[in-house]
Amino acid sequence: MSDTDADLAPVRLPARDISPPSTISAQARQALAAGALAPAVIWPAADDLEGWRLAAAGSEAIWNPVAERLLAACRASVTTEQIGGVTCYVSTPLGLEPPARARVYLYLHGGALLFGDGIYAKAMGAVSAERLGLTTVSVDYRMAPAHPFPAALEDCVAVYRELLKTYDPAHIVIGGSSAGGNLAAAAALMIRDTGLPLPAAVVLLTPEIDLTEAGDTFRTNALLDVVLKGGLPTCNAAYAAGHDLTDPYVSPLFGDFTLGFPPTFIQSGTRDLFLSNSVLMHRKLRKAGVEAELHVWEAMPHAGFGTDDAPENREIDDELRRFIGRYA
Amino acid sequence: MSDTDADLAPVRLPARDISPPSTISAQARQALAAGALAPAVIWPAADDLEGWRLAAAGSEAIWNPVAERLLAACRASVTTEQIGGVTCYVSTPLGLEPPARARVYLYLHGGALLFGDGIYAKAMGAVSAERLGLTTVSVDYRMAPAHPFPAALEDCVAVYRELLKTYDPAHIVIGGSSAGGNLAAAAALMIRDTGLPLPAAVVLLTPEIDLTEAGDTFRTNALLDVVLKGGLPTCNAAYAAGHDLTDPYVSPLFGDFTLGFPPTFIQSGTRDLFLSNSVLMHRKLRKAGVEAELHVWEAMPHAGFGTDDAPENREIDDELRRFIGRYA
Numbered sequence: 001m002s003d004t005d006a007d008l009a010p011v012r013l014p015a016r017d018i019s020p021p022s023t024i025s026a027q028a029r030q031a032l033a034a035g036a037l038a039p040a041v042i043w044p045a046a047d048d049l050e051g052w053r054l055a056a057a058g059s060e061a062i063w064n065p066v067a068e069r070l071l072a073a074c075r076a077s078v079t080t081e082q083i084g085g086v087t088c089y090v091s092t093p094l095g096l097e098p099p100a101r102a103r104v105y106l107y108l109h110g111g112a113l114l115f116g117d118g119i120y121a122k123a124m125g126a127v128s129a130e131r132l133g134l135t136t137v138s139v140d141y142r143m144a145p146a147h148p149f150p151a152a153l154e155d156c157v158a159v160y161r162e163l164l165k166t167y168d169p170a171h172i173v174i175g176g177s178s179a180g181g182n183l184a185a186a187a188a189l190m191i192r193d194t195g196l197p198l199p200a201a202v203v204l205l206t207p208e209i210d211l212t213e214a215g216d217t218f219r220t221n222a223l224l225d226v227v228l229k230g231g232l233p234t235c236n237a238a239y240a241a242g243h244d245l246t247d248p249y250v251s252p253l254f255g256d257f258t259l260g261f262p263p264t265f266i267q268s269g270t271r272d273l274f275l276s277n278s279v280l281m282h283r284k285l286r287k288a289g290v291e292a293e294l295h296v297w298e299a300m301p302h303a304g305f306g307t308d309d310a311p312e313n314r315e316i317d318d319e320l321r322r323f324i325g326r327y328a
Numbered sequence: 329m330s331d332t333d334a335d336l337a338p339v340r341l342p343a344r345d346i347s348p349p350s351t352i353s354a355q356a357r358q359a360l361a362a363g364a365l366a367p368a369v370i371w372p373a374a375d376d377l378e379g380w381r382l383a384a385a386g387s388e389a390i391w392n393p394v395a396e397r398l399l400a401a402c403r404a405s406v407t408t409e410q411i412g413g414v415t416c417y418v419s420t421p422l423g424l425e426p427p428a429r430a431r432v433y434l435y436l437h438g439g440a441l442l443f444g445d446g447i448y449a450k451a452m453g454a455v456s457a458e459r460l461g462l463t464t465v466s467v468d469y470r471m472a473p474a475h476p477f478p479a480a481l482e483d484c485v486a487v488y489r490e491l492l493k494t495y496d497p498a499h500i501v502i503g504g505s506s507a508g509g510n511l512a513a514a515a516a517l518m519i520r521d522t523g524l525p526l527p528a529a530v531v532l533l534t535p536e537i538d539l540t541e542a543g544d545t546f547r548t549n550a551l552l553d554v555v556l557k558g559g560l561p562t563c564n565a566a567y568a569a570g571h572d573l574t575d576p577y578v579s580p581l582f583g584d585f586t587l588g589f590p591p592t593f594i595q596s597g598t599r600d601l602f603l604s605n606s607v608l609m610h611r612k613l614r615k616a617g618v619e620a621e622l623h624v625w626e627a628m629p630h631a632g633f634g635t636d637d638a639p640e641n642r643e644i645d646d647e648l649r650r651f652i653g654r655y656a
Contacts, residue, residue, distance in 0.1 A: 021604075
């Protein structure tokens with residue numbers, strides 16, 4: 001960090017219109033064009049509890065029907081269970097055979113650490129189970145503002161601790177997208193620091209691992225990322241609730257990975273607001289001697305190309321299946 | 329490719345000033361600030377021979393003193409040899425012991441396929457030898473406009489063919505930066521298509537592998553990349569000299585990698601004009617089942633952070649040494 005940046009000459013960029021490129025699928029181009037027309041979200045102030053309640057209701061109005069549709073089409077059996085005192089959705093793809101049965105993916109849903117619980121978490125876990133061909137345990141962790149940091153993280157670690165009674169840690173993967181990537185990385189750090197056995201691997205999809213939002217692409221990809229058009233400072237403040245944003249359990253990018261960390265898969269896109277998060281994490285893990293691989297998709301914004309049928313979205317699953325098959 | 333992009337809603341970006349981020353080294357921030365103040369290069373028209381002569385003279389006036397200084401400081405012995413009828417600079421780091429002696433790095437210099445011959449190629453080969461700890465053969469390939477495509481490519485393959493008489497292909501690496509990355513990838517394709525044994529590995533540093541410049545970052549990173557502030561259409565036309573820019577030997581991104589390709593190391597930066605080239609190549613290789621790894625540095629423009637002492641530049645060498653040690 002530095003206060004001297006203001007002294008250094010900036011790049012002066014003129015106003016520009018940037019169309020979807022020809023180098024991505026037709027579905028992906030349509031997703032970018034649709035996103036370009038969508039208005040940016042206006043977030044409540046960090047302490048505006050009524051604002052967050054309304055924002056959550058708005059998010060559910062959009063996402064719950066999507067989740068219902070995905071669940072109805074999903075070829076996985078889904079049960080709701082209490083694991084370590086936390087509500088979880090356990091999804092098993094139809095026809096799953098050993099040795100895949102020995103593996104489990106502890107899946108942590110996205111949603112800025114304030115949204116995405118309930119049926120959304122359930123559907124995302126079920127879809128991941130089907131696409132990746134393994135059992136998933138999707139954690140319905142407590143969320144801000146009612147339950148700020150460290151409630152969600154503690155829930156995730158409690159579920160992991162309970163899973164260790166059934167699963168060999170060499171067959172447990174922890175991962176998630178966006179806020180789920182924050183919790184996956186932070187949980188792996190807390191698991192290590194607590195002296196529990198590390199999971200086999202960590203999956204960080206366009207991860208929200210720096211709540212200080214210092215990375216370059218928070219500015220260079222602002223608005224260009226049509227899904228996450230700008231940073232989330234009030235969401236982050238509502239989650240952190242006064243804790244230091246550079247605490248590695250709040251922003252795991254600031255962790256010390258030389259003390260040990262599992263092999264890690266990192267995904268991003270060239271238009272992703274969290275591209276800097278992703279490349280900084282990759283470099284930091286590599287410098288610490290951790291096995292880590294980086295995959296970046298052309299022109300992809302945060303969380304992929306909206307539509308389910310964009311082939312680029314399925315490529316992420318292909319890489320993930322290979323990665324999990326190698327390490328877990 | 330599509331002619332329908334104009335029908336799709338663009339992202340409308342306002343004018344913006346973007347300072348160097350706090351997430352890179354002080355030296356890297358200084359390099360970005362210095363680059364921000366430098367004017368963009370005005371390139372000659374493709375057929376303006378006098379313009380290219382003047383541009384080459386201007387390039388030499390800037391780079392030859394840099395090359396002299398690097399050569400004087402370099403701890404490697406350098407000899408000039410004719411290999412396969414092509415002038416090459418063979419550099420051996422002082423004190424090189426077996427088994428490193430058995431390896432050779434066929435190094436192809438950058439310079440938009442029109443610049444960077446002579447002492448610049450010599451110095452870059454010598455510096456690579458010292459930093460990577462192996463023998464390098466830097467090819468002083470013929471260049472456009474006097475010698476357009478496929479002269480440079482044929483020179484590189486001729487040198488490789490000759491090296492096969494001395495070196496086991498399992499110990500030969502072909503690589504280069506920018507235009508050198510173009511020739512490295514194209515040479516590997518030509519070597520394969522000719523039926524010669526493939527080299528052990530390919531190194532593509534911020535590679536100029538798509539002379540159609542279709543990638544998204546040709547627009548999103550224009551001007552933001554302070555080294556290469558925009559595309560090089562007239563350079564590319566002068567090099568291609570009427571050949572189809574989508575010919576895989578001209579733009580190796582269009583190659584068919586399912587027919588075989590060596591393990592490949594790809595480097596780029598989030599502000600690199602060639603970031604799309606890099607991620608598209610990575611994805612294409614992975615989909616073809618080729619071992620390929622992607623490394624992207626935070627806020628890095630084309631060809632690294634100018635100053636030799638930016639630690640990020642040295643990190644690239646660290647990763648390259650490991651990669652070459654693994655595959656060659």
